[in-house]
Amino acid sequence: MLKVSCPNCGAEVSFRSPALPSRVCDYCQTILVRSGGGIEAMGKAAVLPFDVSPVMMGMRGTFDNKSFEVIGRVRWGWTDGSWNEWLLLFNDGSAAWLGEAMGQFMLTRERAIGELTDPAIRKLIDGEEVPVGTEIGLDGELLIVSDAREVTCLAAEGELPFSAPAGWTVFSVDFRSTSGRCASLQRESGTTSFYDGRYVTLDELAPGGMRAMEGWALPAYAR
């Protein structure tokens, strides 16, 4: 844990992991990046648009018998909508993303690009495109390309593995299986990341510290 003062507003900000070198100041929304021994301010993050997500910073839960806490979020947009990617930090130090779209949730973890052998995925990594509907094999399971489009970062908060300035655009490909498995690939100027996981329900995450919303009772599954 590194605790420093925000170079912009002076408020105390913390960095929990070198793997998460970027964060947005909770008070002045300045994007801060760890570099060497110091902290660099990278301009202001955009204001998060209002939404009714039941997840919020600090929400805790359990997945695969490990507890986690929500420590960051990126809001992505595309021509026909937008969604949240919440960053989960687990008690073993690992991180995962909880994607939230259309009222449904996907929990994915980053995988090393080197271990992906499927030819369509290799094509995507090499900068080519593949049509929607293309089949890929992942650990012996069949997935298909369900979507491929440019997405733009709208806003961000908390701690993140990368700095996410508003307007940052990446090429994103989604994969789905019939069993509820899902994966996504994100590519930006020669750098590719791959995330693999499955659909989850909030219920099965046994969440605590969910966001309370006016006029709605917290669900029975909330702790």
Place this chain on the structure above:
Amino acid sequence: MLAEMASEPGPDTVAAAPPAAAAASTRALSCPACGGAIEVRAAGYTVTIVCRYCSSVIDVANPEARLITKYEEAVQELEIPLGARGTLRGVEWEVIGYLRRSEHGSYGWEEYLLFNPYYGYRWVITNGRGWSFGEMLTRAPDWGVGGPALDGQSYNPFFSNGQAQVDYVLGEFYWRVKVGEEVATDDYVRPGWMLSREANESEISWTLSALLDPAEMEGAFGIIAPRDAWPPLPHQPSPYARPLKAAAKIGAIAALLLIVLAFAFGGSTLLYDNNLPVTFDGQTRTQTLGPITVTRPWQMVAIRADAGNIDNAWVDLDYTLVDRATQETYESYGLAEHYSGSDSDGPWEEGSRDTTAKVAMVPAGTYDLVVEYSGNLWTSSSYSYGGGGYGGDVRISVSQGLVFPSNVIIALVLLLLPLLFLFLRHIRFEKARQGESDVGATGLAGAFSGSDDDDDSGTDFSDMFSTADD
């Protein structure tokens, strides 16, 4: 490299969340066309809103609302108004959108989009004859025998190769909904459930819908829900299926029991047999046969008389069973006869040479059988006692426990009658339910339909029990 954060994120690392006042749950908006105040109820998810005042289509995918299509149309009144809340299956839902859809203008149905921020989206769907509660799946079913299977349950094809279009839209949606947009549809059913597939060029989605009890919709949204739909809904369970199953089980057990009892207590045993010499002279003779011993507390005793090959003659037989111990008597009689001849229609014959008399409820004991009998000859012109010669022997055999087969059959019919009634009602229901199906009648209804599935003439045997409901 992650060693620095080995400790579990605990309260010491994060400021404890203040017991914050609940955040607002709607986003206020002015319609860019008419200026009307609109509440976005699923802010962050909603992409398109159709103004509840002027029907204009507004894009809210981006923070600034943008007018897509301007209308100045009065909106339709909905059976369940937008913003209404109701609790279904234990969760409170808010109505946020409404779609009216059809198959190119026919077979219209309505879909209300429900939302709860903690549970996401659901649908309530009606075709005017009943309501269903649908949830979009995050997985696809497996393909089983003749249809999809989900969680070990298989579904039968019902509607195939449909084209569903959107005819009318109101409220907010998580996609760019447009009047006229089309998807290819296929629907599969099992009793109480429908599994629907919708596909466009880029996406396939599966929705699982549960048939709602009318009382559930009435309790949730205060509407009047239709009951006793006729024809039934595609996924409506036959109300006769369960009673039919129960009746079949009970009927089978009862029939089995009846047959077992009939054999156990009715197995036939020969107790005695002997020959009586018969003379055709019209004189009554008396012969005492026996002893005959029966051991069960109660039984039926059958006395069979076989008159060999007599012709144009009859033998009258009067039986009296006399209990040697108590002198109690049980009476019966028999008639063995046979006639033949020839007339203008050719040769003829009638009568039965052997006859069985049954005495029911004979108690255990040792009996004598007293037979009073007389032999008679018949000629076409007159009775004749002449000739009076020896007419051969009548063989008398006494057996116990013979079942009255007619009684068993009547009992079986009585047992099976309600079963038949339920069965025919069930077939009729299933035929009506599958009347709209694209794959025709299947299962029992298929087995009992002719080639004219849609025939409603009422002549079909399964309409025998038609009631006023059709």
